[in-house]
Amino acid sequence: MSPTRRTILQQLSALGTLASPPIAFASRLLQNHVVSADSGMSMAGMAPTQQSDKPAINGFSLTPFVDELPLPERARPISSLHPHKLRITMREIHAKAHRDIPPTRMWSYGDTALAPLIDIRAHRPLQVEWVNQLPKQHFLPIDHSLHGCGHDIPDVRACVHLHGGRTPSKDDGFPEDWFVPGTSRTCTYPLQQDAAALWYHDHAMGLNRLNTYAGLFGMVLLRDDAEDALNLPSGKYEIPLQIYDRQFTTDGQLFYPDSGDPEHPWVPEFGGSCILLNGKMRPYLEVEPRLYRFRLLNTANSSFFNLSLTNRQPFHQIGSDQGLLPAPVKMSNLLIAPAERADLLIDFSQAPGQYIHLVNGAVQILEFRVAPTTSQDAAPSQSSRTPRTSNGIATAASIPSALRTLDPIAESAATTTRTITLNEYLDKIGNSMLMLLNNKHWHEPVTETPRLNSTEIWEFVNLTEDTHPMHLHLVRFQVLDRRAFDVFKYRNNLGTRYLAAAVPPDPNETGWKDTVHCPAGAITRIIVHFDGYPGKYLYHCHILEHEANDMMRPFEVIA
Template sequence: MPITRREFLKNSGLLGVALTAASMRAFIRPAPKFRPTLNTDSLARFVDPLPIPSIARAIGHRKTPTGAEVPFYRVEMRACESRLHRDLNPTQMWGYGSTFPGPTFETKSGEGILVEWINALPNAHVFPIDHKLHGAERNLPEVRTVVHVHGAKTPPDSDGYPESWYPSGKSALAWYPNRQDAAMLWYHDHAMGINRLNIYAGLAGLFIVRDDAEAALNLPSGKFEIPLVLCDRLLDRDHQLYYPDSGIPGAPWIPEVYGNVILANGKIFPYLDVEPRMYRVRVLNAANSRFFSLSLGSGGSFHQIGTDLGLLPAPVELKSLLLYPAERADLIFDFSGHAGERIELKHQAMEVMQFRVADEPAKETGVMPARIRPVAKLAESAAVTTRMLTLVEYDDYVGNSMVMLLNSSHWSDPVTEQPILDSVEIWNLVNLTEDAHPIHLHLVRFQILDRRPFDVFAYQQNRTIRYLGPATPPDPNEAGWKDTVRADPGLVTRIIARFEGFAGRYVWHCHLLEHEDNEMMRPYEVVTSASERVAAITAQEASWCIGGNVVRLTRSQSCNTILTRP
């Protein structure tokens, strides 16, 4: 993958990148305000054990909308203190269940649960709110929340729609049917306009779905299965979180935020005592903006056995793993043969954590399965609709702001994506920006078809997609079910999905949280029939060269071309 200027800036170091990236993007804007920061070189490495998030416990049973009795949970969002490192003062955070990460939900496929999410947070926000962002207007409560279980197939009223927020002192009841394959999902805040601030404060946790097919594989489990939530945060000299300000009065939003510390399950530089055997490590990138390029300091390899929404067909051996915000990876680390060693997990040259391998033989080392779980491919011929959807960002020098859009449309514009329930569609993500954007679709799981370079300049001049080379299939470790895909700059990234489960209003968005909060999110609606579509586009509005190198879009207003088979 080519490294752009912005990728270099944001990954060449942890500190100061928010300042540099924002100021280079905003030629006429003031530089972000920056407080003195913690000197991370002063922190001792690997003195705190890796915390393992607690397991959420049901408090009873209640009836679902279908009348079934299911386990019932109640989770409060509260302000809390967290000691991120042995040598630091407690850091003020927000958390589900008063912890970061929040408690982990352990569920089983086909066995639903009900959760009451309670907003018991303070009335004032801890970070600056940009009231110019849509959904963050000054007349709204400062602290608003709504929970989205990322990767879950849920009814629309339980999905965490960004405008379905509730203020401090209120709660919402959500139903999660869990009618999906085993996978590690996660839950986080999704309130319109302040989502990035709420997650940054600590509102995130894991949600694991298990099934019998996974259990039959005899993968490492119990204490040999390790959840690993990674994110970066910016700490000041008082060891408190802060969120950088643009320096523009009344408009504090900045394009991305990068921290000076990496947190692993809420700790800086933790260690984990392991036996010389196989471990299953399930990794989530919960950062606002940073991708992680993970490798072992020993130079050894590891195996990936699963993606966002389930297991791969077979293990994939890796020396390094690229993980964008919201992506998950199911990994096997084999420490057999490494008794007595200290092995670091790194992001590029930066330490994340350390594995301390016991200097004694293990009772059982584990066996890597040659095959894991079949992943049936969705056939392109099954797609009834193909969409061309642009990713756009540009500077609005008149308004002294940045505009970030999907499909050249704002959040409040009419819905243009209306897939029919149980139909298959292909979405072509046309990235006209300098960024790689992790694009997430709610409700559905999808597969990556390919990525293909195109002439960005030609598109900007005459809205013609002219391909510059052949399509590249997804990497072997992407060949499973996904809910978030990396759409690289200058490429058309094609995904295919079946829109199944429920009809109703959902969203798709960039999971760089600063982008998402600044209009890089759009509603879409699953409808029950073609007659429900409210913005249909006729075949005469576009010409499509099947299998050729040129696609010409002729509509004057929208970059969304729907190509529907009769």
């Protein structure tokens, strides 16, 4: 099973690995302190029951590296006269996730398991007609007790959010702005922002954990001249890579658990034993002995992935959620949370003719088959620019030493500091039943009302036992620091007692972000400039099961 937020530290400790923001942070904290958690709340207390009468597949028992890594097709404009107008249709399809299991019933934004890649220039408005051709019945267990999922509301609803997009409120994908099968919704995205890897996914109220699990997500690569000038690997040397976990039954169908309570089947988290990349379980990719760029996106509902290469070869991270970092960061492993993106450069030039594996923890999940020599068709073209090279071959030596100018936002620029608690509540036998922000439900009045073009500091005070990846719509932000505190004293109104000095973000977190790890027993601070547009937006935990049961709140930008 893929690691969840609570187990990730124990697993990594057992494997002897360190790295990446929350891992490095937690290691430093736990050397001298046992970080308190919220009243012993356990996410593992649920005993999920299976919907299908077929047994589950052990993903690790299937033969690995028998399917080639698929690459997404580019989304095509509706006509040559309208290159920035797209029509993308949601439909039910059947697709094979592995050679040795039957095709899987799933939903997609296209005709294959891998949704169309929107590859487009920044600063040019994009218009998308989202067409809902889904069936009228859901095939995963709906919890009608969740807000927005009553029996009087259609079981199949869609709502599309451009994650990371600087989008006017009416087209942002507000969870209650859903539409049903047989209808469509047209959204305009100004894309007045820097080059970055964004993604689109379902955001229908109370359903998006099921809709996303069913397959409703896709990737966006936003380009600009500043990034082009760096001559990074492109064309066939740039690989969009979506990573997520699922569970399948022996007949190849998706399995999603319920709690065993027919009135409240929601479960607080779920990770499957089958790790997929671009829709295939443990695939392979043929590469040349040269530098490649991987645009990594974690689309899992709740799982973190801790990634490294089997030959202990370092790689470079050059970008995160909202585009390029100030400078490349040399790394040996990467922890990536749900909804986060990582822009990676891997150099295969020192391994001609070898097999190298991408590893999650101790499990090989992707096989790189390095050719003995490079191809001779690397002439510059509009679709494949040639990076700077060593001996005519792109290598790590060609990576630019500086990527972009990024000035930190001064804390003194903030006019408001907001404190937001992350809360979890249990039933009588210790099962998690409710997740809240500031102890408020989704439907309660808006309490966060930043002014347009104002700067604020937001402090996420994590009173739970879990790391939560917090995401803000509309804006990008910078991570200031994380600091361990005494949860017991805080929860009992005895003030904030810090247990250690504040820990600054690691180098690969120093770029612009839209999703941030908030470790248990810590206060995570970010600084946000609310430019863009006025209107109502939302912030939430991107553990989709948490978001559904009520770890999501609106905020409103006031003009």
